[in-house]
Amino acid sequence: IRELGHLPDATSSFAYAVSADGQVVVGHSTGPTSGGTFRWTEADGMQRIGSPSDEYRMGSALAVSADGSIVGGSGFGPGASGPAIWSESDGVTFLGPRSTGTYGGAVYEMSADAGVLGINAFQSGTGQWIAVLWTPERGQELLIDVLTQRCGLDLTGWHLSEIGGISADGRTIVGTGVHDGVTEAFVAVLCEPVVCPAEYNGALAAGDIL
Numbered sequence: 001i002r003e004l005g006h007l008p009d010a011t012s013s014f015a016y017a018v019s020a021d022g023q024v025v026v027g028h029s030t031g032p033t034s035g036g037t038f039r040w041t042e043a044d045g046m047q048r049i050g051s052p053s054d055e056y057r058m059g060s061a062l063a064v065s066a067d068g069s070i071v072g073g074s075g076f077g078p079g080a081s082g083p084a085i086w087s088e089s090d091g092v093t094f095l096g097p098r099s100t101g102t103y104g105g106a107v108y109e110m111s112a113d114a115g116v117l118g119i120n121a122f123q124s125g126t127g128q129w130i131a132v133l134w135t136p137e138r139g140q141e142l143l144i145d146v147l148t149q150r151c152g153l154d155l156t157g158w159h160l161s162e163i164g165g166i167s168a169d170g171r172t173i174v175g176t177g178v179h180d181g182v183t184e185a186f187v188a189v190l191c192e193p194v195v196c197p198a199e200y201n202g203a204l205a206a207g208d209i210l
Helices: 143-150
Strands: 012-018 024-030 035-041 045-048 057-064 070-077 080-087 091-094 102-110 117-123 129-135 139-142 158-166 172-179 182-189
Touching: 024 057, 035 057, 035 070, 057 080, 070 091, 080 117, 102 129, 102 158, 117 158, 129 143, 129 172, 139 143, 143 158
Parallel strands: 012 057, 057 102, 080 102, 129 158
Antiparallel strands: 012 024, 024 035, 035 045, 057 070, 070 080, 070 102, 080 091, 102 117, 117 129, 129 139, 158 172, 172 182
């Protein structure tokens, strides 16, 4: 086991995600009055993500791409807050605009190349957690809408609350939902961009949800 330390102005640290080769760790370091998000590498140790003087900053660092170059979480700054990603070259990028009827939240999971992001946000009107999927082509979509409208599934009685993991290729999503009033884990396999409803037959296939 290895101690990663903490940021200079903090007293504790929390690691939330690691790159595929284990060489990049991201998380949050905090203290009584200060702290921030961090990215740790073998070469540079624990480094603050961005600078305290940056106009837009990451408020949480909860996910990282396979190569460690893209960090997912939440961002904040003048006139903007919510799910965001960060990279050395681009800084903080907010994942809007939203058409999902949600607010707040953060990127909790991502595919290996960060092309598919899992966002857990709050549903407007109810305040419930709800699972949101983001891709560069389509932006933010409710996961349940992806599965019902694009994959043709009948998910009557389901509320998909949280995304807890995304496979490296971005096609398999796991998480937690409520099904007919019962909290259940689920695994969903996304279909291709064509409509391809599927029934579970003992093996996972595109469009299945368990």
